[in-house]
Amino acid sequence: MSVRRLIEAYGTGIRKIMGAYGEEDIKPLIENTTNAFKIALPNINVSHLAAKRQIRAGNEERVIELVKQNGFVVRADVEEKLGINASSASRLIKRMIEQNELVQQGKAKRVRYMLPGKDLQ
Secondary structure, three states, X not given: OOHHHHHHHOOOHHHHHXXXXXXXXXXXXXXXXXXXXXXXXXXXXXXXXXXHXXXXXXXXXXXXXXXXXXXXXXXXXXXXXXXXXXXXHHHHHHHHHHOOOOEEEOOHHHOEEXXXXXXXX
């Protein structure tokens, strides 16, 4: 392989790496030495996970507010008020039960969710 061909191939992935970070606020840090590139790749998944956690926490707060207003909620209330589908509402409610933020009362079509320590009259 000729030296010219090696030089043309040297560093061609940098454009691809930078493109992968698109509109992210943080970008890779690239250092160039005489015989190598050193690239520090920030973990963009961390910021996305933090944003998801904030959305989840916000949804949990909204569910708690609904329960405080009405005394209880059913899954359909959570779907409607949060604008999410049935499976997302079920996962949210299940997570809140596991975290002792809600308790379940009743079964099947009569199931209701309320704050711990509260009983339906």
